[in-house]
Amino acid sequence: MSTVDKVPAAEFETLLKSENLLVVDFTATWCGPCRVVAPLMEQLSQEFQDSIKVIKIDVDKDKPLAKKYEVKTIPAVLYFKNGELVETIKGVSPYQEFANAVKAHI
Template structure:
């Protein structure tokens, strides 16, 4: 079972005010590569649960946020700090790429 919650476009601005870095996984149910990184996002959420917020956005159901950030290929993982994008990882990546990007923000 996934530990990462899906958020809606209407909730997105509120997560940007988070005091901790926020990992946003732009995904879709039909996306095979997205399903491959889903367990990595769950692990990231668990391993960094007190230091990072991890959420998902379904780009089919919530198009506005994906459009605002010019998401053209998924999976796309954006890391936000202080309301700004500080890292973008597109495609399938190993777990250590996500952790290395996060460690730079902690």
């Protein structure tokens, strides 16, 4: 069962107000590298399930949101704390890089 939800822009705005760290994976169905990052996001969500929320945003369905956060390449994983963007990781990276970013901001 997936622990990472795909959410529309309206729900994203609500989640952004959460006190927990919000990890947002900007992705697209046609993106090969995004498929490499997807299981890493699942692992991240499970490992830090008590302190973070991991979601996916489809850049094709929510172009204004991608534009707002200047997502020009995917995959792009953005970390938000208290509604503020605190870190961005672009492209495919090792799991440990994603995990270290979580540890730095929780």
